[in-house]
Amino acid sequence: MSLKVKLSFSGGMELLFNNNKSAEVKIPASINPPNPTNMQDLIFWIRDNLLKERPGLFISENTVRPGILVLINETDWELEGELDYEIKDGDDIVFISTLHGG
Amino acid sequence: MSLKVKLSFSGGMELLFNNNKSAEVKIPASINPPNPTNMQDLIFWIRDNLLKERPGLFISENTVRPGILVLINETDWELEGELDYEIKDGDDIVFISTLHGG
Amino acid sequence: TGSQQLSLPEYLRYGRQLILPGFGLPAQLKLRSVSILIVGAGGLGAPAAMYLAAAGVGHLGIVDYDNVETSNLQRQVIHSEFRQGLSKAYSAKMSVERYSHRFLTPDKDVNHMCIAYNILLDSSNALKIIKAYDIIVDATDNVATRYLLNDACVITGKPLVSGSALRMDGQLTVYNYKNGPCYRCLFPKPPPPETVVNCSDGGVLGAVTGVIGSLQALLAIKIAVGMDDPSEPHNLLIFSANSYPPFRSIKLRGRKKECAICGDNPTIKELQDYVQFCGSGALDKSPETMLL
């Protein structure tokens, strides 16, 4: 079984993904059987399947690197359980690099 | 049976509705039996149940007066069948008065 | 006109745009050669003119028939205390020239200019002016002029970047562009005059006009350099400073076959009497009744 997830990259994150601002992906419903796929699994899956180089600009200490905000269905992932959030079919997940310019 | 509908009023329309910018309402699933409730029915229902005065600023010739744009679930109602659109439970319907100032 | 290169001062001036992904030298050259007409030097026209001039638009036109008044200064940040009584179009031109090297020390090879039109745009003069520009920015404050600009843009085939603001709300869209609707496709009939409110009567917060006017400049730049996303639907942006979320994007109908001016069999082939059509005109600052 697989889950369809919409991924978006913004604030410069897209430059790590060939300038793609979004991607519809299919991921296994259980990347680490028997556990359902969670955000932790998804982040590693993205590193292994979508990110081609410089993983340090995306991952640090087994989570997204400092300065990246993750949104799950238009909500700060901290309100949804962060790494433990279980991915659901149809989820809309955004990785935003915070901007500092003015 | 009844339908739950979210109504919003913007661009000054809210001034006709006691300055309420939105309302969750329950309307009959068939205002004109046996036909399912459509936008035409909803507009009259709003006039009779929510609008207290000056219906001419809302309705003209059995539809919304010129200068009001209607949105059904974030889409121009013209793409959805206008007056003939059949209301569904959970619909998000917006009445916007176009602005002309600058 | 003009060479296909930038001068050293231009490189220094526009460096922050030249390094933008998907922008670069070709886009900057397009901005230099484009002509944009801003109709209205008020709340919306002020930021629109400032950001278009700052970005390096080579040929700007600014139309306004009013003079600067005290009550404008709460939002029309292109004017100033010292300009009261002066034509708004000229005042805007003066401000634009103040921070635009190009207008002050024109390069003879490049056709840089800012023209102020201190006139009341109407059916007798609109086509002649609009024909001379590539993109039209509607920053006006009344219904009659909005229909006039729409019809003139359809007749001459120009995209119309339309913004409006009132109280804490704003709206933004592009008409007559890429087979999208014109103003008449959406609003075949004008609103009853008693439902129309202008900023003088309804009030408006300056920062709201700042948001919408800046977005008008941005849309005009995107059209000028061809940056727009082909997958973007025809849409209307709605802004309401005291709603959450404050911005909503609405998918709009396309061009209507039955439209009286842009349809397959148009019945309107020349400009009309828009004051009569709308029941009010550009100079009617306070209609008798105003409720909405």
Added chain:
Amino acid sequence: TGSQQLSLPEYLRYGRQLILPGFGLPAQLKLRSVSILIVGAGGLGAPAAMYLAAAGVGHLGIVDYDNVETSNLQRQVIHSEFRQGLSKAYSAKMSVERYSHRFLTPDKDVNHMCIAYNILLDSSNALKIIKAYDIIVDATDNVATRYLLNDACVITGKPLVSGSALRMDGQLTVYNYKNGPCYRCLFPKPPPPETVVNCSDGGVLGAVTGVIGSLQALLAIKIAVGMDDPSEPHNLLIFSANSYPPFRSIKLRGRKKECAICGDNPTIKELQDYVQFCGSGALDKSPETMLL
């Protein structure tokens, strides 16, 4: 300070705000008595300062340590060609005074003023300056100053209206306000220096800074007059000029109990060395590597 009435010139000047529903005389008096500090007189600070001054904010402070450069003029519309080499803080003050009657002919009863701070804000001076203001607008361009402002606002209990812009994107939120998060609640650790890009290196379109800076003025006004909607969640607005829809509002976490500065048991009780903390400072215009 000042009377609880408006003068006739003030009524004429602010008429369009006085008639706004839910605004009126009380709100205008609040604007006159509020003090707002704008940190950064660049792309964001330009429209923020213009719209706050135009709206009638009685006491504005503008902090910037840079001088006006040619490459700023493509977006920083508060400066001009003639001001090159001049302090940005002073240049912004001059522009604000140009269209603000209040600053030019001060009413002795009313404490109207605009103060330019031509200084580099750091741990040694930030608290003293910030203490004197009611609302702080973060219009800076580097991570170290963003942490500095955050910590200073938490320590002094001031809301921080934070905007940022880069390329075609912008972000906007209010920190340390109504039990919402502070910058450290969201970002306890600074980003690796090699992932940080400023506008000099990444580029930015002026109209994007116009949109975000105008929205910063609007948020500061809403806070000053108490217009904010109690049902509005803590949120972050994301703007991307080449995405559809261009604006998204994101619901944010509240204040975090474990936050090192605004939490229940803060470990940070005074300002830090932010250049060391972030690995780069306000004056590092070009970090060695820049990818993001």
